Structure formats: structure tokens, C-alpha cells
Amino acid sequence: MKVVVLTGAGISAESGVPTFRDANGLWEGHRVEDVATPEAFEASPHLVHRFYDARRAALAAVEPNPAHRALARLESELGERLLVVTQNVDDLHERAGSHRVLHMHGQLRSAWCLACDERSPWQEDLSHGPACPTCGASALRPDVVWFGEIPYGMDLIENALGDADVFVAIGTSSLVYPAAGFVRLARMWGARTVEINLEPSAATSVFDEARHGPAGELVPAWADELLGAVRAT
Numbered sequence: 001m002k003v004v005v006l007t008g009a010g011i012s013a014e015s016g017v018p019t020f021r022d023a024n025g026l027w028e029g030h031r032v033e034d035v036a037t038p039e040a041f042e043a044s045p046h047l048v049h050r051f052y053d054a055r056r057a058a059l060a061a062v063e064p065n066p067a068h069r070a071l072a073r074l075e076s077e078l079g080e081r082l083l084v085v086t087q088n089v090d091d092l093h094e095r096a097g098s099h100r101v102l103h104m105h106g107q108l109r110s111a112w113c114l115a116c117d118e119r120s121p122w123q124e125d126l127s128h129g130p131a132c133p134t135c136g137a138s139a140l141r142p143d144v145v146w147f148g149e150i151p152y153g154m155d156l157i158e159n160a161l162g163d164a165d166v167f168v169a170i171g172t173s174s175l176v177y178p179a180a181g182f183v184r185l186a187r188m189w190g191a192r193t194v195e196i197n198l199e200p201s202a203a204t205s206v207f208d209e210a211r212h213g214p215a216g217e218l219v220p221a222w223a224d225e226l227l228g229a230v231r232a233t
């Protein structure tokens with residue numbers, strides 16, 4: 001039984017990380033889609049750094065919730081048969097104990113040097129133009145995938161979707177591509193598809209099954225059921 005889990009902002013909502021739909025998708029009055037772009041970084045790097053510095057700093061005040069921990073438990077049983085693909089740039093999956101996590105949209109706690117192309121673990125602000133730990137240049141940008149940029153790990157993700165017996169999407173509105181298209185690929189390649197979300201999403205009708213409610217309650221129950229099925233085979 002091979003399982004691919006796609007997570008979105010909704011899995012971290014109960015930990016206190018605002019979703020993109022919260023605040024009507026606005027940050028300080030800016031549409032997120034307008035701040036999270038290479039064009040915005042070109043035009044006003046300080047504004048964009050402030051956006052990511054604020055979210056990076058906020059990570060210190062949040063903890064994983066039962067949904068993150070249930071996926072870590074699942075990994076401890078399924079091992080290589082489970083892959084978590086997350087759209088989230090927070091590190092709550094890893095802090096819950098998950099190792100097989102692919103951040104397709106990057107991570108807040110990583111900085112990318114535009115001078116030497118190296119990526120470095122990063123905890124602090126970037127707006128003051130700190131030096132790259134590798135080359136010393138002051139050319140660091142947040143290591144996140146902005147709108148119009150190619151997501152990370154697409155080949156690995158498509159291979160995993162091709163092998164999956166089960167595909168589950170947790171806490172995503174299914175509005176941002178290519179992630180929102182994964183359910184169709186998984187179905188096309190024969191996987192059973194399940195949506196776990198607080199409310200119906202833009203792709204609910206595409207899934208074989210939809211469970212609507214808080215991830216903190218539904219994901220542990222779903223994980224226990226899946227482990228029961230795995231142990232029975």
C-alpha cells in the first residue's frame with residue numbers, strides 16, 4: 001500500500017498558522033499573490049522580506065497539532081511507502097517527527113543565495129541583507145517558490161503519484177496549480193482519492209471520498225483506519 005499525502009495551509013490552521021483564505025487572502029492589504037512573486041521582490045524587496053520575516057518569526061510561537069503527529073505516526077509504520085508533499089512553508093511536519101516531507105513550495109527556515117545559488121538553513125530575518133554563509137554576498141532571498149516559478153520536486157512527485165494506491169489531500173482549497181491538479185493525476189493512475197478539509201474545496205467533486213471537518217480530528221481517525229487496513233493485508 002503506497003500512500004501520497006498532499007497538505008495545505010488548513011493542516012496548520014489549528015496550530016495558529018493563518019491560512020491564505022484567512023484575512024481574505026490579504027497581507028497588510030496586499031493580495032498574497034502580489035507579494036509572493038519575483039516581480040514584487042524585484043520592485044520592493046523590503047516589503048517582500050518583511051512578509052517572510054514576519055511569518056518566519058511567527059514559527060517560534062506555534063507547535064505541531066494532532067494532524068501533523070498522526071502523519072508522523074503513519075510514516076513510522078509505512079516508512080518508504082508514505083510520502084508527504086506539502087504546499088506549506090512551515091516546518092510543523094518535521095517538528096511532529098515526519099522525515100519523508102517534500103516542500104514543493106519551499107521553506108521559511110531556508111535562505112537561497114542569488115550570488116552562489118547555495119541554500120542555507122535560516123532562522124532569522126533577511127530584510128537587513130545578511131551575508132550568505134557560503135559566499136559572503138548580501139544576496140539572500142527567501143527559499144520559497146513564488147507565483148510564476150516552477151515548484152520543487154515535480155519529477156519525484158509525479159513518480160510517486162504514478163505509484164500511489166491512495167492519494168489524500170488535507171487542508172487545501174485546491175485553487176493553486178500544479179498542486180490542485182494532483183488528484184486528477186492520481187486518479188488517472190488508479191489511486192483511491194480522499195479529501196480531508198474543513199469545507200468543500202474547488203476539487204471536492206473529483207475525489208472518490210470527501211470528509212469535511214477539522215484536520216486535527218479527522219486525520220488521526222483516517223490514519224488509524226488506514227493502518228488497520230494495512231495490518232489486515
Ligand code: BV8
Nearest residue numbers: 008009010019020021087147148171172173176177198215
Ligand atoms: C507554476 C509559497 C509553471 C510562497 C505558494 C493553471 C490554472 C490557473 C493558474 C495557473 C495554472 N497553472 C499555473 C498557474 C498560476 C499559479 C496559480 O495556480 N495561480 C492560482 C492563484 C490560480 N501557479 C503558479 O504560479 C505555480 N507555478 O505553475 O509554474 C509550472 C507548473 C508545473 C510544472 C512546471 C512549471 C507556483 C505556485 C506556488 C506559489 N507559492 N506558496 C508562500 O507561501 O508565501 S502558493 C501558496 O498558496 C501555498 O503554498 C498554497 O499552495 C496556496 C494556498 O493554498 P492552500 O494551502 O490550499 O491554503 P488556502 O488558504 O487556500 O486553503 C486552506 C484550506 O484549508 C481551505 O479550503 C479551508 O477550508 C481549509 N481549512 C482551514 N482550516 C482547516 C482546514 N481544513 C482542515 N482543518 C482545518 N482546521
